[in-house]
Amino acid sequence: xxxxxxxxxxxxxxxxxxxxxxxxxxxxxxGYGILSDREYFSNIKGRHSYVHxxxxxxxxxxxxxxxxxxxGAMDAETVFTHFQEIDKGGYLIYNKDxxxxxxxxxxxxxxxxxxxxxxxxxxxxxxRTLGELAVYLAEKRQINVVALGYSSLxxxxxxxxxxxAAQASRYVSSILIGSIASLVGLDSSSLAFGLERRFRSGxxxxxxxxFSKIIARHIQTFSYKRPNLGKSSLNRGKxxxxxxxxxxxxxxLVGGVRFQSYxxxxxxxxxxxxxxxxxxxxxxxxxxxxxxxxxxxxxxTSAIGASLTGARSxxxxxxxxFDLMTEGLGWAGINEAPILVTxxxxxxxxxxQPTRGSQSDLLSSVxxxxxxxxxxxxxxxxxxxxxxxxxxxxNFAEMFQTPVIHLVDKFLANSIASTPMPDVSKIQVQRGxxxxxxxxxxxxxxxxxxxxxxxxxxxxxxxxxxxxxxEIGHIDEDxxxxxxxxxxxMDKMNLIEKNIPEERRYAxxxxxxxxxxxxxxxxxxxxxxxxxxxxxxxxxxxxxFHIRTFVPFPNExxxxxxxxxxxxxxxxxxxxxxxQAGVLVRLNTGYQLKKRIVKxxxxxxxxxxxxxxxKRILSGSSQEVLSLGx
Amino acid sequence: xEPKQLTAADYRTDVWNDWCPGCGNFGIVAAMYQALAEMxxxxxxxxxxxxxxxxxxxxxxxxxxxxxxxxxRSLPFAQGIKLSNPALxxxxxxxxxDLLGIGLGHFVxxxxxxxxxxxxxHDNTVYALTKGQAAPTLHRGEKPKALNEPNIQDSVNPxxxxxxxxxxxxxxSYSSRINHLKETIKQAVRHKGSAFIDILQPCVTFDxxxxxxxxxxxxxxxxxxxxxxxxxxxxxxxxxxxxxxAKSFEVDDRIPLGVFYENPLTPTFEERLSEKLPSYLGTPxxxxxxxxxxxxxxxxxxxxxxxxxxxxxx
Numbered sequence: 019x020x021x022x023x024x025x026x027x028x029x030x031x032x033x034x035x036x037x038x039x040x041x042x043x044x045x046x047x048x049g050y051g052i053l054s055d056r057e058y059f060s061n062i063k064g065r066h067s068y069v070h071x072x073x074x075x076x077x078x079x080x081x082x083x084x085x086x087x088x089x090g091a092m093d094a095e096t097v098f099t100h101f102q103e104i105d106k107g108g109y110l111i112y113n114k115d116x117x118x119x120x121x122x123x124x125x126x127x128x129x130x131x132x133x134x135x136x137x138x139x140x141x142x143x144x145x146r147t148l149g150e151l152a153v154y155l156a157e158k159r160q161i162n163v164v165a166l167g168y169s170s171l172x173x174x175x176x177x178x179x180x181x182x183a184a185q186a187s188r189y190v191s192s193i194l195i196g197s198i199a200s201l202v203g204l205d206s207s208s209l210a211f212g213l214e215r216r217f218r219s220g221x222x223x224x225x226x227x228x229f230s231k232i233i234a235r236h237i238q239t240f241s242y243k244r245p246n247l248g249k250s251s252l253n254r255g256k257x258x259x260x261x262x263x264x265x266x267x268x269x270x271l272v273g274g275v276r277f278q279s280y281x282x283x284x285x286x287x288x289x290x291x292x293x294x295x296x297x298x299x300x301x302x303x304x305x306x307x308x309x310x311x312x313x314x315x316x317x318x319t320s321a322i323g324a325s326l327t328g329a330r331s332x333x334x335x336x337x338x339x340f341d342l343m344t345e346g347l348g349w350a351g352i353n354e355a356p357i358l359v360t361x362x363x364x365x366x367x368x369x370x371q372p373t374r375g376s377q378s379d380l381l382s383s384v385x386x387x388x389x390x391x392x393x394x395x396x397x398x399x400x401x402x403x404x405x406x407x408x409x410x411x412x413n414f415a416e417m418f419q420t421p422v423i424h425l426v427d428k429f430l431a432n433s434i435a436s437t438p439m440p441d442v443s444k445i446q447v448q449r450g451x452x453x454x455x456x457x458x459x460x461x462x463x464x465x466x467x468x469x470x471x472x473x474x475x476x477x478x479x480x481x482x483x484x485x486x487x488x489e490i491g492h493i494d495e496d497x498x499x500x501x502x503x504x505x506x507x508m509d510k511m512n513l514i515e516k517n518i519p520e521e522r523r524y525a526x527x528x529x530x531x532x533x534x535x536x537x538x539x540x541x542x543x544x545x546x547x548x549x550x551x552x553x554x555x556x557x558x559x560x561x562x563f564h565i566r567t568f569v570p571f572p573n574e575x576x577x578x579x580x581x582x583x584x585x586x587x588x589x590x591x592x593x594x595x596x597x598q599a600g601v602l603v604r605l606n607t608g609y610q611l612k613k614r615i616v617k618x619x620x621x622x623x624x625x626x627x628x629x630x631x632x633k634r635i636l637s638g639s640s641q642e643v644l645s646l647g648x
Numbered sequence: 649x650e651p652k653q654l655t656a657a658d659y660r661t662d663v664w665n666d667w668c669p670g671c672g673n674f675g676i677v678a679a680m681y682q683a684l685a686e687m688x689x690x691x692x693x694x695x696x697x698x699x700x701x702x703x704x705x706x707x708x709x710x711x712x713x714x715x716x717x718x719x720x721r722s723l724p725f726a727q728g729i730k731l732s733n734p735a736l737x738x739x740x741x742x743x744x745x746d747l748l749g750i751g752l753g754h755f756v757x758x759x760x761x762x763x764x765x766x767x768x769x770h771d772n773t774v775y776a777l778t779k780g781q782a783a784p785t786l787h788r789g790e791k792p793k794a795l796n797e798p799n800i801q802d803s804v805n806p807x808x809x810x811x812x813x814x815x816x817x818x819x820x821s822y823s824s825r826i827n828h829l830k831e832t833i834k835q836a837v838r839h840k841g842s843a844f845i846d847i848l849q850p851c852v853t854f855d856x857x858x859x860x861x862x863x864x865x866x867x868x869x870x871x872x873x874x875x876x877x878x879x880x881x882x883x884x885x886x887x888x889x890x891x892x893x894a895k896s897f898e899v900d901d902r903i904p905l906g907v908f909y910e911n912p913l914t915p916t917f918e919e920r921l922s923e924k925l926p927s928y929l930g931t932p933x934x935x936x937x938x939x940x941x942x943x944x945x946x947x948x949x950x951x952x953x954x955x956x957x958x959x960x961x962x
Contacts, residue, residue, distance in 0.1 A: 044886075045959055046960040046962065047960050047961075047962060048962070049962045051779045082931045091786075109901075184702035184859055189671070204885060205678050208759075211960075214955070248960075252962075254962050255961070255962065256952065256959055256961050257959070257960045257961070257962060258955070258958050258959055258960075258962075259959075259960050261956040264958060268955055268958070271946070272944050272946045272951065273938075273944065274936075274938030274939065274944065274945075276732075276934075277731070277732050278730065278940065279728065296954060296955075297924070297925060298925060299713035299946070299954065304927075304936060304945065305925045305928060305931075305936070306925060306930075306933070307732070307921060307925070307928070307933050309728075309731060310802075311757070312724075312753050312754060312756075312757035315720075315721060315724065315754075316721070316723075316724035316753075316754055316757065317724075318722045319717065319718065319724040319725045319728065320724040320725065320727050320728030320731070321728060322725065322728060323715075323724070323725040323726065323728025323729040323730075323732070324728040324729065324731065324933060324934070325728075325729075326729060326734040327732040327933075327934035328732075328733075328735075328934040328935075329731055329733075329932075329933035329934045330937070330938060331728070331732070331890075331933075345718055345721075346718065346721070349718055351718065402871060403747040417737060436960070439948075439951070439952075440951075442944060442946060442947060442948050442951045443943070443948055444946065445943065445944040445946075446943065446944075447938055447939035447942060447943065448942065448944055451941070474733075474934060475695060475713050475729060475733065475934075476692065476693060476733045476735065476736055476934060477692060478692050479691040479711070479712060479713050480713050480714075481694045481707065481708060481713070481714045481715070481716070482714070482715045482716065483707070483708070483714075483715075483716035484700075484716060484717065484718055485716065491714070492661075492663050492708050493705070493708060493716075517909075591733070599747065615882065617857065636898070
């Protein structure tokens with residue numbers, strides 16, 4: 019098989035994240051590329067969460083798709099939630115001890131799913147129990163059901179590794195690690211590598227190693243044909259295996275951020291957590307202060323304060339937190355303070371879908387805060403882009419002395435990907451126009467340039483104010499001064515237009531002479547590029563126009579796409595309701611996107627549904643609303 | 649070259665001061681000019697940070713670095729500045745509405761951290777710049793002239809709140825007693841940790857209750873012979889706090905001025921940071937070198953070393 023797709027499900031807090039990490043590291047170690055997404059509720063313990071992954075030995079995957087080849091279930095709820103997603107000939111690993119469990123007595127299953135299950139079970143004449151469902155799947159759906167008795171497996175572990183009974187339940191998630199490793203034939207040294215990376219040393223590591231052997235013995239008793247991934251043909255070398263949050267954190271450290279402030283919010287907080295872990299960046303001397311504030315207002319304003327002293331500073335947040343930051347953003351704008359806000363988009367409005375993904379904060383980031391001031395808005399399409407965009411964002415903030423908003427969606431933030439190690443020797447640190455030792459004549463907002471030479475607080479005496487001000491930084495409401503100062507600031511947009519070249523603002527993939535162009539941004543990149551491949555295999559010439567910066571906007575290239583292929587053949591693909599990038603396309607170029615594929619369930623766009631939707635658009639549909647994913 | 653000794657007048661900018669004639673704020677800046685001159689404050693290393701309102705303009709009237717921030721947000725701006733460059737001397741001037749109304753969350757959070765800076769609260773009981781609405785320091789039942797009806801919200805007790813929030817230097821002064829205020833500012837600057845000064849300050853335009861006459865009749869200075877606010881031993885913290893809080897309820901006939909609570913023992917936030925980051929005070933974030941000839945200081949080998957947890961070699 020070209021790629022292995024699996025879902026691992028279980029109760030939140032049950033060790034699923036660990037399972038996903040171990041498998042990701044193990045697959046990466048044995049040479050495969052992996053993308054592993056995490057879907058979860060806003061909950062600490064008990065609600066259904068799952069990992070959805072693609073593993074490939076032919077290309078580094080940046081897409082997810084249905085159906086999957088394997089579902090590994092820690093509990094009955096996982097089977098009831100995901101059994102329809104398993105491909106014919108696929109595998110279901112589940113706990114047969116729960117065969118008597120009925121879906122309608124599982125309290126964490128939401129009412130709507132219970133109703134859908136009820137209909138399905140009735141229509142197919144299945145009883146309501148897990149055991150009967152498993153029989154149905156094996157007989158009617160040709161699914162290889164790997165029924166394991168989890169409690170007896172844990173008893174074996176207790177005997178062989180002298181684990182005490184009370185602690186055995188900690189190893190339920192390890193059953194999935196062992197089963198998948200054994201079914202797929204993951205080599206034992208790669209599995210050991212994954213386990214060692216997660217558990218370091220000590221008894222948890224030893225127990226897991228013993229347990230994976232016990233599980234392998236049981237898996238051997240099933241005679242099913244094994245999924246065959248084949249040998250990896252990917253290049254050897256150093257890979258970074260990490261989440262989007264972690265990629266951004268690494269880039270901030272390497273890019274020189276020395277002050278990061280934040281208030282805990284999903285899905286942004288993991289980034290600051292990682293930064294805290296690495297607060298001693300380079301041993302004894304280099305450091306980063308990670309400042310947990312009382313709210314996002316304090317997060318952004320303290321970061322701005324730090325920026326005035328010369329520290330590269332940043333914050334990370336998500337929708338509700340960004341809303342609180344908007345007044346501070348305007349202060350940074352009028353005071354020409356470099357600041358980076360990494361904006362992790364989740365489902366809104368209000369609390370919305372706090373743990374699900376979206377791309378619905380684009381317009382908010384472009385228009386946030388009252389009044390007019392220059393800004394830059396970048397957006398990342400995959401882990402590597404997230405890394406390099408962070409580096410660029412830090413440079414842009416200082417080069418243009420203005421706030422930069424970096425959009426990342428939750429799909430990217432919370433998925434683990436394997437990416438070739440970035441060539442850090444290519445990282446440039448551009449601090450823009452700086453001065454020192456000017457003395458009493460220093461004027462922070464000198465009219466000599468729209469980017470006035472910047473001195474740091476502590477080196478010179480200077481004034482800042484959120485009021486309109488003169489060159490010195492004192493309040494000034496004179497009309498002539500207002501015109502000069504507004505023009506000086508706003509003129510930065512021209513500088514930005516000039517200095518961020520068109521080719522930095524977008525990327526175009528696929529056929530040079532397409533019948534259809536998908537236009538998207540953010541994490542849609544990976545699935546869209548893969549969709550082009552599938553469409554091409556079906557004889558459809560398609561391309562993907564990927565927007566990387568919204569301010570400045572890739573006007574010329576968007577216009578040329580519309581001119582070359584015609585407005586009827588450009589399709590807006592976004593994870594929001596309104597088609598927000600489409601709104602900006604129209605605002606910036608006058609062209610209206612007449613076709614769109616949107617999804618706003620909080621789940622990512624999957625390969626199969628994107629391909630199908632594109633074909634429906636080609637057959638005349640003008641709008642497709644996607645819905646796949648539990 | 650020895651820098652020339654600056655006088656109080658040198659700490660005044662030539663920005664025209666547009667406070668109402670007779671405003672209590674004039675006393676506050678006068679005391680600051682004198683205190684800064686006596687402390688020989690370096691104008692480039694001294695930062696006056698303000699919020700919004702009449703007090704907000706203070707940053708423009710003092711000839712040191714000035715940062716005039718947002719309504720309610722002077723404290724987090726100040727902490728970002730101070731924590732990135734702990735060598736700076738940071739003085740915040742903000743109103744009672746600013747600190748205890750819109751910015752109250754920040755006020756409490758600063759106390760929990762004990763960052764080494766000075767908060768000077770311009771306490772005039774009204775939102776003056778918007779024409780005299782009730783501030784959080786105005787007592788219930790009072791009706792300064794701008795209000796249509798007596799105030800029906802209770803007031804905050806700033807001293808008690810500062811003490812319980814964790815400020816380690818809590819004092820009150822009065823804008824008319826410039827010498828007392830000047831000395832209090834100097835003490836607050838010398839104190840290591842978050843210092844709070846509640847500065848009674850008549851608003852001559854909108855508050856016809858808390859006038860100079862009102863305060864002149866009531867204020868008295870706490871004297872060392874029967875008042876000791878200083879914590880000498882950690883066991884004393886609770887007792888000294890209780891004593892300060894009890895004293896803070898004297899507000900009607902006699903209003904005490906002076907230091908209510910002083911605790912030099914609690915570590916500052918900067919000390920807490922340098923405990924885990926030993927190089928912090930020597931090379932704080934603002935002084936870190938992050939590039940070498942335009943390149944990051946983290947090269948490929950160092951990247952692999954730092955982030956080994958994320959790297960998998962195949």
